[in-house]
Amino acid sequence: MQVRGVCLSYGEREVLRGVDVVVGRGESVAVMGRSGCGKSSLLSCVLGLVEPSAGEVLVNGEVVRCGVSGRAARSRREKIGMVFQSGELFDDLSPVENVLVVGLLAGQRPERARERAEELLGNLGVPQGAKSLGELSGGERQRVAVARALMNRPVLLLADEPTGALDPQTRDQMLEILFEAPERYGCALVVVTHDPAVAARADRAFWLSDGVLGALPADVGVGPAGGAVASADEQPVGGAVR
Amino acid sequence: MRPVLLGLLARIGVLLGRRSPWGGLRAFVLALGACGLVMGSVAFVLEDSYVQQRDARAQAIKARPAATTKDAEFLIDESYPLVGGRQIIVVSIWPLKADAPLPPGTERWPEPGQAVLSPALADTLGADRDMFGEVVGTIFTEGLVVPRERRVYMRPSHVAFDPGVMEKSSGFGGEGAILGVDAGFWDAADVDQVRYLLVGGLVVPALVVLGIGVGLDGEARSRRRRRLVALGAGRRHRVVVDVAEAWLPVAVGTVAGAGVTGALCAVDVHLPFVDAVLLAGDARAAWPSLVVAVLAGHVGALLMSVLARQRGGRRRGTGVFSVLQSRPMERATLCVFAAIGTIWGPGLCSSPPVRVLIYFAGVLAVAITLPAAISLLIMAAGEFLARTGARIGAVGTLLGGRRLAGFPRRTTRLAFTVCFAVLGIGQIQLWGGGIFASQHRDAMKARSAVGDSVMISNTEVHHDAKRQSFLRGLPKGTETFSHYFLPEDGSVVLSGTCEALSSLSLPCPRTPEKARIPQPAPTPALNYLSRMFRSSDLRVVDEKYLKKTRLAGEKSQILLFSPEGKDLPVNALQRSGCEFYVGCLNLRPLGEGYLVAGAPKKNQGDWIVFLGLVGVLQVLLAAGCAMAGDVIATARETVSLAVVTGRRRWLWANALCRTALPLSLAGVLGSASYLILPSGMLHGERSVSPSLSLAVIAALCSVLAGLLVAAWGALATARATRTWRPGT
Numbered sequence: 001m002q003v004r005g006v007c008l009s010y011g012e013r014e015v016l017r018g019v020d021v022v023v024g025r026g027e028s029v030a031v032m033g034r035s036g037c038g039k040s041s042l043l044s045c046v047l048g049l050v051e052p053s054a055g056e057v058l059v060n061g062e063v064v065r066c067g068v069s070g071r072a073a074r075s076r077r078e079k080i081g082m083v084f085q086s087g088e089l090f091d092d093l094s095p096v097e098n099v100l101v102v103g104l105l106a107g108q109r110p111e112r113a114r115e116r117a118e119e120l121l122g123n124l125g126v127p128q129g130a131k132s133l134g135e136l137s138g139g140e141r142q143r144v145a146v147a148r149a150l151m152n153r154p155v156l157l158l159a160d161e162p163t164g165a166l167d168p169q170t171r172d173q174m175l176e177i178l179f180e181a182p183e184r185y186g187c188a189l190v191v192v193t194h195d196p197a198v199a200a201r202a203d204r205a206f207w208l209s210d211g212v213l214g215a216l217p218a219d220v221g222v223g224p225a226g227g228a229v230a231s232a233d234e235q236p237v238g239g240a241v242r
Numbered sequence: 243m244r245p246v247l248l249g250l251l252a253r254i255g256v257l258l259g260r261r262s263p264w265g266g267l268r269a270f271v272l273a274l275g276a277c278g279l280v281m282g283s284v285a286f287v288l289e290d291s292y293v294q295q296r297d298a299r300a301q302a303i304k305a306r307p308a309a310t311t312k313d314a315e316f317l318i319d320e321s322y323p324l325v326g327g328r329q330i331i332v333v334s335i336w337p338l339k340a341d342a343p344l345p346p347g348t349e350r351w352p353e354p355g356q357a358v359l360s361p362a363l364a365d366t367l368g369a370d371r372d373m374f375g376e377v378v379g380t381i382f383t384e385g386l387v388v389p390r391e392r393r394v395y396m397r398p399s400h401v402a403f404d405p406g407v408m409e410k411s412s413g414f415g416g417e418g419a420i421l422g423v424d425a426g427f428w429d430a431a432d433v434d435q436v437r438y439l440l441v442g443g444l445v446v447p448a449l450v451v452l453g454i455g456v457g458l459d460g461e462a463r464s465r466r467r468r469r470l471v472a473l474g475a476g477r478r479h480r481v482v483v484d485v486a487e488a489w490l491p492v493a494v495g496t497v498a499g500a501g502v503t504g505a506l507c508a509v510d511v512h513l514p515f516v517d518a519v520l521l522a523g524d525a526r527a528a529w530p531s532l533v534v535a536v537l538a539g540h541v542g543a544l545l546m547s548v549l550a551r552q553r554g555g556r557r558r559g560t561g562v563f564s565v566l567q568s569r570p571m572e573r574a575t576l577c578v579f580a581a582i583g584t585i586w587g588p589g590l591c592s593s594p595p596v597r598v599l600i601y602f603a604g605v606l607a608v609a610i611t612l613p614a615a616i617s618l619l620i621m622a623a624g625e626f627l628a629r630t631g632a633r634i635g636a637v638g639t640l641l642g643g644r645r646l647a648g649f650p651r652r653t654t655r656l657a658f659t660v661c662f663a664v665l666g667i668g669q670i671q672l673w674g675g676g677i678f679a680s681q682h683r684d685a686m687k688a689r690s691a692v693g694d695s696v697m698i699s700n701t702e703v704h705h706d707a708k709r710q711s712f713l714r715g716l717p718k719g720t721e722t723f724s725h726y727f728l729p730e731d732g733s734v735v736l737s738g739t740c741e742a743l744s745s746l747s748l749p750c751p752r753t754p755e756k757a758r759i760p761q762p763a764p765t766p767a768l769n770y771l772s773r774m775f776r777s778s779d780l781r782v783v784d785e786k787y788l789k790k791t792r793l794a795g796e797k798s799q800i801l802l803f804s805p806e807g808k809d810l811p812v813n814a815l816q817r818s819g820c821e822f823y824v825g826c827l828n829l830r831p832l833g834e835g836y837l838v839a840g841a842p843k844k845n846q847g848d849w850i851v852f853l854g855l856v857g858v859l860q861v862l863l864a865a866g867c868a869m870a871g872d873v874i875a876t877a878r879e880t881v882s883l884a885v886v887t888g889r890r891r892w893l894w895a896n897a898l899c900r901t902a903l904p905l906s907l908a909g910v911l912g913s914a915s916y917l918i919l920p921s922g923m924l925h926g927e928r929s930v931s932p933s934l935s936l937a938v939i940a941a942l943c944s945v946l947a948g949l950l951v952a953a954w955g956a957l958a959t960a961r962a963t964r965t966w967r968p969g970t
Contacts, residue, residue: 084968089879104635105637110633110634
């Protein structure tokens with residue numbers, strides 16, 4: 001994923017002011033920042049839901065088009081997977097069905113979609129026999145969410161506060177799975193989070209403030225043990241930070 | 243309560259109503275219910291006003307008998323022949339003085355051979371509108387008991403004029419008026435029946451709609467309520483919040499209801515389905531009561547919304563409906579047995595009261611066990627859809643089906659409400675409008691067998707030159723008999739020409755001889771004769787000799803028939819009769835009595851169907867909105883998936899499964915139950931006659947309402963995909 005000089009304004013307010021970042025396959029990046037700093041807006045730009053006022057986003061070498069239907073939607077469907085804060089799973093469906101719906105919507109044949117869903121859930125350690133999500137723990141539900149995001153073999157995996165609703169132990173299990181995904185499935189991972197522990201797992205972590213991506217402030221508490229902390233002086237491998 | 247606190251609580255209530263994600267839907271349903279209740283309340287006043295004004299017009303139209311010949315201003319005669327299968331009122335009038343009072347609603351006296359028609363009769367007659375003479379005017383509304391009355395004021399021709407058969411009258415405006423044949427159900431003498439119908443068709447459905455509206459967004463509202471309680475709010479504080487929350491939508495509904503009332507006061511409204519006109523003048527006459535009725539409806543709607551809200555805090559699963567829905571398999575099995583018993587039970591008994599009792603017990607048992615059956619049906623349909631969706635890769639069907647299969651309680655409750663509404667309205671129709679249905683049905687059967695090939699004229703005519711002239715002018719292919727009762731033994735003497743008698747294979751004796759009609763009768767005319775004179779001996783005679791043997795000037799009735807069994811040219815015959823006889827011929831087909839008696843019952847049934855459908859539609863819309871609201875309330879997951887995958891069409895399938903399917907299922911099930919359950923009561927004494935049109939329209943409306951709310955839910959969800967962003 002390449003984000004090149006993306007700017008975004010809502011009226012007079014500049015939310016993003018020339019954001020540049022590159023994330024390669026197998027790599028993970030965390031974006032932190034205060035509430036309202038523009039993290040979700042950046043995600044929206046990457047998903048093609050909001051048209052940047054300047055700059056562009058490329059996924060797999062192709063410019064992300066803005067729109068909710070047509071080519072933009074197809075491109076999003078085929079290249080991007082997303083893990084939501086609260087999972088956004090369907091309580092009425094079984095875990096397998098929750099995953100396979102994404103494949104079906106992408107036009108996969110039902111049998112193949114089911115096979116793929118079962119395989120993913122097996123890989124992620126979700127109990128296969130569960131008839132409904134109610135039988136799963138919070139962590140298992142989040143794994144289902146990750147499996148769903150990976151269903152269409154995306155090249156870019158986005159996660160919006162994926163551990164926001166989890167206890168520390170479940171959060172750690174979830175992070176294990178999430179940050180394994182880039183290497184295991186060959187995709188890039190971008191995680192938007194408030195949680196320093198999540199950012200610490202990423203290969204690189206950025207702080208979004210005043211519409212600009214920069215290094216994490218010292219008081220955020222993310223040490224180098226969990227991942228490389230990008231800064232304005234440091235040009236990480238495969239990515240650029242302004 | 244301090245005014246400051248009152249104002250604050252009211253503001254909280256208003257804001258809660260506005261900010262709820264269900265706000266719009268809830269407001270719509272509450273407004274719909276309030277409008278229905280206001281209209282129900284207004285309908286009571288209107289009905290009373292219409293009846294009073296109708297009776298006043300009936301009194302004004304009635305001719306006053308003249309006490310003495312000197313008092314007589316005009317001569318009058320009323321007859322009620324059938325035209326186009328409907329009874330009409332033919333008023334023959336003849337002024338005796340130059341300044342004789344005009345018939346009400348007319349501008350001048352018609353000349354001999356001229357007539358003044360009511361608009362409805364002019365519509366009925368169409369091209370034959372000059373049947374009663376040259377039309378020289380229209381009877382205005384003030385001259386009609388009801389606007390759609392079929393009435394004609396005709397002045398007989400000089401040939402037809404016969405003062406001997408007319409009564410002397412001193413003017414119009416008499417006491418004890420009898421309602422006309424077109425007075426209709428709305429104007430029926432038994433006004434209580436209309437009131438029951440207004441309760442069943444308008445008031446109860448409106449209360450149900452308000453109940454549904456109050457229940458929308460129940461969980462979130464309960465949370466808010468608990469928050470208020472935690473803050474120290476007591477019952478009366480909560481009432482203030484509830485009233486403030488419901489007031490605006492209820493006020494909107496009241497204004498809508500008042501608007502309809504205003505329209506009814508401003509313009510005459512024609513209701514084609516029941517062939518009635520609601521006169522604006524009649525409505526305006528009761529305007530003070532109408533204002534009170536609108537306010538009463540408003541207050542009633544507010545009270546209902548608050549009372550239902552106050553009751554809404556009970557624990558889940560303890561309500562009557564939850565109990566009825568429990569143990570679905572056993573109860574559903576009972577429902578099937580109850581239905582079978584209702585269908586077959588009455589047929590096993592000969593006693594009419596027992597049959598009715600069995601029927602009602604069966605319907606009650608079905609109604610009690612129906613929620614469980616609907617629960618099972620919806621769950622089964624959901625499971626089937628989910629499996630099918632998963633098999634063929636239809637995400638919307640899979641999701642919608644699973645939702646139905648997994649959460650049927652609320653959907654089932656709404657579906658049952660619809661089903662019960664259709665079934666309930668159906669029972670009102672069955673027992674309110676169909677009591678004489680069997681007689682009417684038999685008359686219609688006989689009528690369809692004989693058609694218009696045989697007619698009898700109740701007008702008694704003399705054997706004189708006028709009669710001969712009339713018979714000479716009959717259209718070709720029309721034969722006649724005269725018949726009268728022999729005073730000696732009460733037998734019926736049928737006289738006709740030898741040609742006429744032999745055309746029916748009857749003998750042609752010179753003196754009255756007994757004749758036997760073979761059974762089954764080989765021709766429609768003989769069929770008619772055998773039905774008409776089944777309790778009397780029949781004698782036939784050649785009329786050529788009768789004239790010589792019986793008294794000249796003998797009065798008799800004329801029977802006209804087609805030997806070939808073809809339909810007679812009734813209008814042409816009637817026109818011809820008008821030329822010779824006061825009140826024309828008064829032609830009647832076989833079974834005319836039942837047809838005439840059945841007409842108001844049919845009208846009554848039409849009104850029940852009409853008002854019942856209004857009620858059912860209200861409930862359908864409210865239940866549909868609640869279901870669509872469920873779709874919108876659970877849109878969070880569907881919207882995010884639709885955005886990320888860029889697919890939105892499946893949202894339609896999802897909404898269809900969750901709204902159109904249960905709603906249609908409920909409507910069709912209710913309609914089918916209404917049609918099938920009375921199968922054992924279709925024949926015999928106290929038989930009933932379900933209205934196919936009610937069932938079909940209710941089922942179609944449920945399907946249409948289902949599609950409508952599904953579209954609403956799907957569009958609302960699809961619209962949400964345009965504004966959805968990560969983190970929202």
